[in-house]
Amino acid sequence: MGRYLLRRLAASLLLLWLVVTVTFFLLHAAPGRPTELLGDFGSRALGAEQREQIERIYGLDRPLPEQYVRWLGATLRGDFGTSFDQRRPAATMVVEALPATLLLALAATLVEYALSVPLAVWAVRRRGSAVDSTVRSVSLVFFSLPEFWLGVMAILLFTYVWPILPSSGMSSPGTDLTGWARVADVARHLVLPATVLGVSAAGGSLRFLRNSLLDVMGQDYIRAARAKGLSERRVLTVHGLRNAAVPATQILALNLGALLNGALIVEVIFGWPGLGQVLILAIRTNDYPVVLAATTLSAVVVLATNFAADVAQAALDPRVRHR
Amino acid sequence: MLSPPTRRLSAVLLAALLWAGCTGCGSEPSERPGASADGPHRGGQVVVALTSDINGINNLIVPASVTTTEVLRQLFLPLVFEQPDSRTIEPALAESWEFSEDRLELTFHLRDDVQWSDGTPVTADDVAFTFSAWTSPEVGWESAAAIEAIDRVEVVDPQTARFHFNRAYAGQLLDAATLGVILPQHAWGALPFAEWRDGADWFRDHLVVNGPFNLASWTPQQEIVLERNPLYYRDGLPHLDRVVLRVVPDQTNQSTQLLNGQADLVIQLSPESAERVEEASDVELYPYWTRGYIAVAWNLNRDGLADARVRRALTHGIDRETLVESIWGSYARPLSGPIPPDVWLYDDSLEPLAYDPETARRLLAEAGWTDGDGDGTVDRDGRPLRLRLLTNSGNQQREDAAVLIQEQLGRIGIDIVADVLEFNTMIAQAQQGDFDGLIFGITLPTTFDLSYAVHTDSIESGTNLAGFSNPEADRLADEIRQQPTLEQAQPMYDRLQRILRDEQPYTFLWQSQRLVGARARVHGVDPNHLFTLWDLDEWWVDDES
Numbered sequence: 001m002g003r004y005l006l007r008r009l010a011a012s013l014l015l016l017w018l019v020v021t022v023t024f025f026l027l028h029a030a031p032g033r034p035t036e037l038l039g040d041f042g043s044r045a046l047g048a049e050q051r052e053q054i055e056r057i058y059g060l061d062r063p064l065p066e067q068y069v070r071w072l073g074a075t076l077r078g079d080f081g082t083s084f085d086q087r088r089p090a091a092t093m094v095v096e097a098l099p100a101t102l103l104l105a106l107a108a109t110l111v112e113y114a115l116s117v118p119l120a121v122w123a124v125r126r127r128g129s130a131v132d133s134t135v136r137s138v139s140l141v142f143f144s145l146p147e148f149w150l151g152v153m154a155i156l157l158f159t160y161v162w163p164i165l166p167s168s169g170m171s172s173p174g175t176d177l178t179g180w181a182r183v184a185d186v187a188r189h190l191v192l193p194a195t196v197l198g199v200s201a202a203g204g205s206l207r208f209l210r211n212s213l214l215d216v217m218g219q220d221y222i223r224a225a226r227a228k229g230l231s232e233r234r235v236l237t238v239h240g241l242r243n244a245a246v247p248a249t250q251i252l253a254l255n256l257g258a259l260l261n262g263a264l265i266v267e268v269i270f271g272w273p274g275l276g277q278v279l280i281l282a283i284r285t286n287d288y289p290v291v292l293a294a295t296t297l298s299a300v301v302v303l304a305t306n307f308a309a310d311v312a313q314a315a316l317d318p319r320v321r322h323r
Numbered sequence: 324m325l326s327p328p329t330r331r332l333s334a335v336l337l338a339a340l341l342w343a344g345c346t347g348c349g350s351e352p353s354e355r356p357g358a359s360a361d362g363p364h365r366g367g368q369v370v371v372a373l374t375s376d377i378n379g380i381n382n383l384i385v386p387a388s389v390t391t392t393e394v395l396r397q398l399f400l401p402l403v404f405e406q407p408d409s410r411t412i413e414p415a416l417a418e419s420w421e422f423s424e425d426r427l428e429l430t431f432h433l434r435d436d437v438q439w440s441d442g443t444p445v446t447a448d449d450v451a452f453t454f455s456a457w458t459s460p461e462v463g464w465e466s467a468a469a470i471e472a473i474d475r476v477e478v479v480d481p482q483t484a485r486f487h488f489n490r491a492y493a494g495q496l497l498d499a500a501t502l503g504v505i506l507p508q509h510a511w512g513a514l515p516f517a518e519w520r521d522g523a524d525w526f527r528d529h530l531v532v533n534g535p536f537n538l539a540s541w542t543p544q545q546e547i548v549l550e551r552n553p554l555y556y557r558d559g560l561p562h563l564d565r566v567v568l569r570v571v572p573d574q575t576n577q578s579t580q581l582l583n584g585q586a587d588l589v590i591q592l593s594p595e596s597a598e599r600v601e602e603a604s605d606v607e608l609y610p611y612w613t614r615g616y617i618a619v620a621w622n623l624n625r626d627g628l629a630d631a632r633v634r635r636a637l638t639h640g641i642d643r644e645t646l647v648e649s650i651w652g653s654y655a656r657p658l659s660g661p662i663p664p665d666v667w668l669y670d671d672s673l674e675p676l677a678y679d680p681e682t683a684r685r686l687l688a689e690a691g692w693t694d695g696d697g698d699g700t701v702d703r704d705g706r707p708l709r710l711r712l713l714t715n716s717g718n719q720q721r722e723d724a725a726v727l728i729q730e731q732l733g734r735i736g737i738d739i740v741a742d743v744l745e746f747n748t749m750i751a752q753a754q755q756g757d758f759d760g761l762i763f764g765i766t767l768p769t770t771f772d773l774s775y776a777v778h779t780d781s782i783e784s785g786t787n788l789a790g791f792s793n794p795e796a797d798r799l800a801d802e803i804r805q806q807p808t809l810e811q812a813q814p815m816y817d818r819l820q821r822i823l824r825d826e827q828p829y830t831f832l833w834q835s836q837r838l839v840g841a842r843a844r845v846h847g848v849d850p851n852h853l854f855t856l857w858d859l860d861e862w863w864v865d866d867e868s
Contacts, residue, residue, distance in 0.1 A: 030747065030748075031745075031747045031748040031750070031751030031752075032746075032747025032748070032750050032751055048784070050463070050465070050467060050468055053460055053463050054463050054465070057463050057520055082520070082521055085378055085385065085386060086378050086379050086385055086523055087379060087381075087384045087385055087520050087521065087522070087523035088379070088523045088524055089524075092524075093543065096543060097543070097544065151573075152573075152575050152576075155575065155576055155579055156575075156579060159579055159580070159583055159585070160579050160582060160583050163583045166585065167576050167579060167580060167583075167585065168569065168571045168573075168576050168580065168585075169545055169546065169569060169570075169571075170545060171545070173368075173370045173546065173567040173569055173585075174368060174370070174546070174548050174565060174567035176540070268572045268573060269572075269573045269576060270573075270576070271544075271545070271569070271570055271571045271572060271573070271576065273542065273543065273544035273545040273570070274544075277544045277570075277572065278543075278544060281375070281376075281544075284746070285386070286747065
């Protein structure tokens with residue numbers, strides 16, 4: 001088990017290095033430079049000398065390989081540089097925004113599984129029936145709905161037609177609540193973005209769980225359980241779900257990446273102050289340090305979750321760690 | 324009779340079906356809110372929906388986004404206030420000012436009753452300190468080039484600051500007194516300039532203000548809360564206790580918040596949302612003409628486009644009235660030159676090039692472009708007149724314009740290939756001159772300096788996108804810069820507008836309105852092209868009941 005974990009850890013670190021390195025070079029190769037969007041026009045235009053001066057401050061005057069080595073060295077020391085746009089430490093900006101995104105992703109995951117697990121169990125129990133085909137159709141609808149459309153419709157329905165929920169932000173305007181009042185306020189603001197993100201994700205996991213459960217229900221040990229006289233509900237929930245959970249943990253980990261991607265759109269629609277908003281703004285303004293810090297942190301979160309899923313899977317299934 | 328929720332639901336479903344634009348939907352009777360019976364009074368809070376967050380609170384070290392400039396104006400005062408008519412200047416920190424006879428010295432007399440929020444008086448030392456920061460290479464202020472004509476600032480006495488210029492020109496007062504706000508020497512002078520660009524959080528921790536509001540809190544990407552500055556120099560102002568500026572990036576969400584009361588004011592509505600706002604009884608629309616315009620830059624270095632007859636044909640071939648009507652409805656107007664009609668420098672005696680396909684075809688024929696092979700596209704020497712028209716994605720109006728121009732110019736035999744690119748990619752191709760036509764947007768500088776678009780020197784810096792080079796236009800642009808007042812520059816502006824009309828390096832398309840929406844409970848809203856939150860210290864709200 002120890003050797004397996006070490007191997008997985010080394011692979012994760014290598015992947016992390018690849019992700020950040022490719023991002024670094026792609027970012028610098030992309031059209032547009034950070035100073036191109038500065039200054040005004042006419043007599044107030046940014047002169048060539050001033051542009052060079054600002055690029056010197058940004059460290060963009062050095063050859064690209066040197067910039068990369070300096071950036072990588074600083075990153076390894078935990079210094080992600082200073083945002084071009086806000087002149088704040090990029091790491092601080094990203095770390096400030098991460099909890100909001102993780103909260104959104106966690107809540108969306110809860111919505112996703114609260115929808116997909118019961119529906120998958122129901123479909124498998126009624127396999128081949130109208131219920132099963134309805135559930136499969138529903139999963140396809142969930143899967144196909146674009147998040148931005150779903151988001152806009154949710155805003156119009158629940159904040160305008162029936163104004164029962166707030167449509168943006170993480171807290172009520174200008175409030176400084178504490179304790180349970182704050183928890184309740186954040187929860188109210190979380191309902192719409194988490195539901196939109198969770199429903200979008202539920203389509204894929206519902207189909208996967210249904211197929212995984214069907215696969216497990218055909219195994220010999222399920223037949224043995226039935227032969228012992230256990231009820232179908234008990235066979236399905238105790239023996240079926242537990243065994244279907246092994247591949248589901250992998251999907252859960254992979255889903256986190258998809259949820260972080262989805263959060264980019266959902267955060268903008270709902271004004272949720274998370275990593276997605278920070279990243280999109282940074283991309284738009286060519287704010288290299290923030291893009292790199294956000295990418296690195298997202299990659300760390302996704303890789304760490306996948307690593308944890310590998311560990312969990314190895315613990316659940318001994319065959320995995322001997323592969 | 325439909326119940327209100329059902330009626331709203333119908334509107335939502337219709338909006339879902341006709342997402343790109345819905346005219347005439349909704350059936351609320353139009354009833355404009357009247358003025359408050361209470362009159363201005365103290366108290367209350369206004370929630371404003373912003374599209375983006377501020378970049379920071381020290382505008383010298385961060386890019387000057389519109390939002391940042393709007394918010395900082397509430398925290399810090401400039402020396403004087405430029406007025407929306409672009410001719411009048413009102414006192415701010417400076418109660419009076421005068422030029423020396425040779426106009427090389429500009430002396431400001433500061434009010435003696437303005438203090439920073441910690442009680443320290445605002446003095447001429449703050450003005451001199453601010454100037455040092457503006458010009459410091461370590462600070463690297465992006466607008467520093469605009470004040471290259473100011474040599475130094477002299478502190479005459481605590482209430483008198485004198486700016487020394489190396490030349491006289493029309494924009495001296497604006498450049499010295501409105502370009503930047505005055506910063507607190509006693510608070511921010513403690514940090515060496517060399518550390519300013521790494522110290523954005525430091526400025527927030529050491530913030531003192533002299534404007535109408537103080538910064539109560541700033542939660543990045545979520546909200547900025549401003550609270551009344553009790554030491555503000557204008558007695559009894561501001562009326563509002565607090566202003567909450569919420570970051571709501573999505574425009575649909577913004578308009579929904581305005582209609583359902585979650586936001587009191589939205590800074591920029593889409594034309595479709597504005598129509599809904601106009602139909603609502605408890606919301607007021609405040610449209611104003613911006614100083615921004617949309618134009619097509621024709622690349623004069625490309626074969627065919629070097630000929631002014633072809634460029635004139637292109638403009639004659641574009642039906643700007645129809646284009647503007649179909650994209651903006653009544654919220655924009657066609658434009659024929661770089662100076663919009665609401666600016667006093669506009670030459671109204673100049674006849675714009677009208678939509679005239681026949682004249683366009685004749686001009687093309689004169690330039691040697693005819694449909695020789697009968698395929699519907701004009702050609703010369705066997706080559707069809709095919710032009711690649713660029714614009715950026717994410718701006719629906721420009722994308723629509725590209726499609727309409729393609730269709731309209733197709734009718735006079737010009738094959739337009741519309742190419743919608745990601746913004747940075749478009750900028751890169753524009754800088755490299757890799758386009759035939761480019762739909763772009765620009766805001767007219769408050770100094771009315773047109774050299775960015777017409778001067779040969781601006782080709783290299785990239786703002787003269789057309790690559791237009793005309794000795795007379797260069798001379799006029801240079802002379803305008805040297806005039807002591809804009810009034811004296813009027814004849815040169817007239818001539819320059821005529822040259823642009825005749826040469827058509829740019830086809831000017833439209834000037835649009837900024838569509839501000841506010842709840843009827845908010846009074847004193849008076850947005851203009853300088854600031855949407857204009858005179859925020861004089862706003863007041865109806866009592867909550």
